Amino acid sequence: MKFAGTDLAHLDTDYDVCIVGSGPAGFTTALELKGSGLSVCILESGTETPTSAIDDLKFVESEGLRIREDSRERALGGTSLTWSGFVAPLDAIDFEPRRGIHDGWPVSRSEIQSNIDNLGYRYIMPSADAFEYDREAVGENCRIPTLPSLDPKVFRTQTPPFRYGRTFRHTFLPENFDLFLGATVVKFAWHREMTREVVDAAVVADASGRFHEVRARTFVLAASAIESVRILLNSDNLGNAHDQVGRYFMNHPKGNVGSVIFSNALTPSHELFERKYQNFSGYVGLRLKEGLQREQGDLNSYIRLEITRDEGNFPKAKELSKAFRSTLKAIGRGDFRGAGLSGISMIRRADGLGQIIVRAVKRMRNSNIRLVKTARLRCFVEMEPIPDHRITLTDRRDRFGVPLPKVSHTVSEHALRSVERLISKIEKEFAQTNFGKVYRAQGALADLLSADASHHLGGARMGEDPTSSVVDPSLRVHSSDNLYIAGGAVFPTGGNANPTLTIVGLSIRLAKVIKDRMGHRAETAAQSHGAGIIIVGAGRRVSEDIVPAVECLAPRAHIKGIYATKRKTVFGPTAAHEVIPLSGLSEKEIASSRLVYVAVPPEKLQSVLEKFLNYNCKHLTLVVETPAVDAKAVRGAYDQFGRVVVAEDSAYLPWLDLLTGQRRVVRADFDRSGYRYHAVAMARALAGDSGQRPRLVSARGKRNDIEVRFDGGLAGRIRGPRDYDNGRILFQTVSGRTVSSHPVAGHTQIRSLISGNLCVGFELEGEVVHLSEPESRLLGRFGNGDTIVSRMLDIKRVALYRLLEGILTGNAGYTLAEAVEDASQRW
Numbered sequence: 001m002k003f004a005g006t007d008l009a010h011l012d013t014d015y016d017v018c019i020v021g022s023g024p025a026g027f028t029t030a031l032e033l034k035g036s037g038l039s040v041c042i043l044e045s046g047t048e049t050p051t052s053a054i055d056d057l058k059f060v061e062s063e064g065l066r067i068r069e070d071s072r073e074r075a076l077g078g079t080s081l082t083w084s085g086f087v088a089p090l091d092a093i094d095f096e097p098r099r100g101i102h103d104g105w106p107v108s109r110s111e112i113q114s115n116i117d118n119l120g121y122r123y124i125m126p127s128a129d130a131f132e133y134d135r136e137a138v139g140e141n142c143r144i145p146t147l148p149s150l151d152p153k154v155f156r157t158q159t160p161p162f163r164y165g166r167t168f169r170h171t172f173l174p175e176n177f178d179l180f181l182g183a184t185v186v187k188f189a190w191h192r193e194m195t196r197e198v199v200d201a202a203v204v205a206d207a208s209g210r211f212h213e214v215r216a217r218t219f220v221l222a223a224s225a226i227e228s229v230r231i232l233l234n235s236d237n238l239g240n241a242h243d244q245v246g247r248y249f250m251n252h253p254k255g256n257v258g259s260v261i262f263s264n265a266l267t268p269s270h271e272l273f274e275r276k277y278q279n280f281s282g283y284v285g286l287r288l289k290e291g292l293q294r295e296q297g298d299l300n301s302y303i304r305l306e307i308t309r310d311e312g313n314f315p316k317a318k319e320l321s322k323a324f325r326s327t328l329k330a331i332g333r334g335d336f337r338g339a340g341l342s343g344i345s346m347i348r349r350a351d352g353l354g355q356i357i358v359r360a361v362k363r364m365r366n367s368n369i370r371l372v373k374t375a376r377l378r379c380f381v382e383m384e385p386i387p388d389h390r391i392t393l394t395d396r397r398d399r400f401g402v403p404l405p406k407v408s409h410t411v412s413e414h415a416l417r418s419v420e421r422l423i424s425k426i427e428k429e430f431a432q433t434n435f436g437k438v439y440r441a442q443g444a445l446a447d448l449l450s451a452d453a454s455h456h457l458g459g460a461r462m463g464e465d466p467t468s469s470v471v472d473p474s475l476r477v478h479s480s481d482n483l484y485i486a487g488g489a490v491f492p493t494g495g496n497a498n499p500t501l502t503i504v505g506l507s508i509r510l511a512k513v514i515k516d517r518m519g520h521r522a523e524t525a526a527q528s529h530g531a532g533i534i535i536v537g538a539g540r541r542v543s544e545d546i547v548p549a550v551e552c553l554a555p556r557a558h559i560k561g562i563y564a565t566k567r568k569t570v571f572g573p574t575a576a577h578e579v580i581p582l583s584g585l586s587e588k589e590i591a592s593s594r595l596v597y598v599a600v601p602p603e604k605l606q607s608v609l610e611k612f613l614n615y616n617c618k619h620l621t622l623v624v625e626t627p628a629v630d631a632k633a634v635r636g637a638y639d640q641f642g643r644v645v646v647a648e649d650s651a652y653l654p655w656l657d658l659l660t661g662q663r664r665v666v667r668a669d670f671d672r673s674g675y676r677y678h679a680v681a682m683a684r685a686l687a688g689d690s691g692q693r694p695r696l697v698s699a700r701g702k703r704n705d706i707e708v709r710f711d712g713g714l715a716g717r718i719r720g721p722r723d724y725d726n727g728r729i730l731f732q733t734v735s736g737r738t739v740s741s742h743p744v745a746g747h748t749q750i751r752s753l754i755s756g757n758l759c760v761g762f763e764l765e766g767e768v769v770h771l772s773e774p775e776s777r778l779l780g781r782f783g784n785g786d787t788i789v790s791r792m793l794d795i796k797r798v799a800l801y802r803l804l805e806g807i808l809t810g811n812a813g814y815t816l817a818e819a820v821e822d823a824s825q826r827w
């Protein structure tokens, strides 16, 4: 990332792509443009966390159904900051043309779904381990009574729900991306060329109200449905030649339409209720079978069964036990008046004691006794697209002079009739199967179904015909060649599914369109970029150090694949990588790679290396982690590789270069500042002024306090256990000075050079080692109080980058012989 912050003075004069909004739509599009070589700028009106200071910017007037104030967020990551994370795909019927209702989608369901299946879940449920969880536990294969007219549909979420801003705040963008926060787009500046509308710039207000122009070749409007429409309408009716902008607004109005009393009480873990499994949960919605919907011309609404709060609990038991504990406590304190009052309260609550005891006895006999007798029926309505349900601008303006929007929509008669038929079917078929009796809620359905589900859809609908839609199937505004819209605004129909999964699928597809049209292909670009590196392992070392270091080596190297036992996604600073089972590693992959980095626990190394025995690996450099060199059994397996290097990054810490010449070290004391072998590697690097690392000749002492001595006279002490927060390093130099990692009176300190919030190098007595830009980014934010020990792990990431860079140019490498020698010392 080139820049992330609020200061618009960092704006470049020109970008390839400018994305407005950093919610799921904008962020996914940006993430999918990674590696394309395109320069991308994201303009986000909010900051890292929502502030009331900009709440007035998202004010909206409502006519009919009320748009909830908290239904949209202005912050990094957009509304994913507060969403519940439930996902479900749209149904087949949502894509079909339906006579008298809608024309369906101009793209197929399978096309959207293929984007979701390939990549979409990683952005929305990244910890789902590629969905290898117990599907039944969250309702996938739910067993519900046979209800001839109804189909179950599963909605799932993970806990906590995926937050775009938090996940991608620091790591999501490659070098040529800028992210501006507090950058509110007020309109687009555009001109007409023949019949085409060419967008020149996004006009942006910064936090202090100054206006700037952001120029780009292509613009993506991803500011959520209401705000995207508002920006278009405020841009002198850009894209609105046929008065379509703002029309066909939809939502999923929701509400309680009744309750059911079950004939036989159910366990709370019944398939029809929300159920949790590890960090996932899911629930089932009941909708009319699609055949019936087609036959009756009904919309695709659904009803779920929700356990009310006091069902399945023992409130009386809880209160009783609380009162009992208070009584005991009061007696313990000698507070007999308090004890008396608590006691009375206890007796009052004990009126249901008999019932509680009976339940407790039953519970002992059957652990599922927390039975549920009743549940409420919660309905989510499909609204059909209606041209007069629309977003318009009012006369009131926000602080930047942009007119505030008004949203007009109501639940149509048609939608209400569909819901009515759905309730009737549930009522009838629950009764026929003796499952339960449905009781309707009091009041008119239209009043019951009036809550904003915060699923704002339509307003810039997708279609082939410019007279009835705003964007074409590629999401490009019909009248423009360089403006695209991402997000729920483009949905031609709303179905009943929570929309973000589909939004993400559409954004992945949009990024492909942009890459194709702008003459870039990320995948081929990545593949033609430098040496291929195969990574085996997917633990923290891989995700936190190896992947970031390798990605920073681009274009000199790229990750060919990450292989491990479990499927998952590893997020690097510029790319997300699907982890592939090791059994999928092919000869072709091996033949086209330069380096294999194996980062697995020592006991697994043997089986991993055996996988390579069948192939010619003489062209490959194998990189192994230091602890693995202890695994004696695998030594033979190393022979099949052209070269073996140990990833002992401590020997490549950038600041070590300061300790040469007059500052050559004669004694090094590592006080809780590294594992033994890391400290030995640092000392070896210091002692090897001539470029040749000296041998460790002796190591004596107790496990946590060892004296070491190297060829050439360097001595040192290594004290454990490692504690980077409080640890220290002291060096005695050949000229008699003491150099320290921390400020100590009378010592010279190795200091970090800070620029902005990044460390750009290290300094000792006026001599400096500089970090390159990728290295500073690898290190991450750096504060003035940080030291070379407190940030050891991050600096080691930079060292790993240097080590890998050296290996690729054939220079560096901690040899197997060196590491084996270190490991074989008797400590």
Ligand SMILES: Cc1cc2nc3c(=O)[nH]c(=O)nc-3n(C[C@H](O)[C@H](O)[C@H](O)COP(=O)(O)OP(=O)(O)OC[C@H]3O[C@@H](n4cnc5c(N)ncnc54)[C@H](O)[C@@H]3O)c2cc1C
Pocket: 020, 021, 022, 023, 024, 025, 026, 043, 044, 045, 046, 070, 071, 072, 073, 074, 075, 076, 077, 078, 079, 080, 082, 083, 084, 085, 086, 087, 183, 184, 185, 186, 222, 223, 224, 225, 227, 231, 453, 454, 455, 456, 486, 487, 488, 498, 499, 500, 501, 503
């Ligand atoms: C309480 C709640 C629960 C929800 N639960 C679910 C759920 O379970 N499942 C589901 O699928 N969906 C859910 N949603 C809806 C979901 O959050 C949205 O579908 C999703 O966030 C839409 O993504 P987006 O990127 O299109 O818009 P947003 O996430 O709203 O992002 C738009 C971004 O654009 C920025 N922006 C706006 N105007 C401007 C401007 N003028 N200039 C620059 N930037 C601008 C905003 O600050 C924001 O960051 C829920 C919503 C809410 C409120």
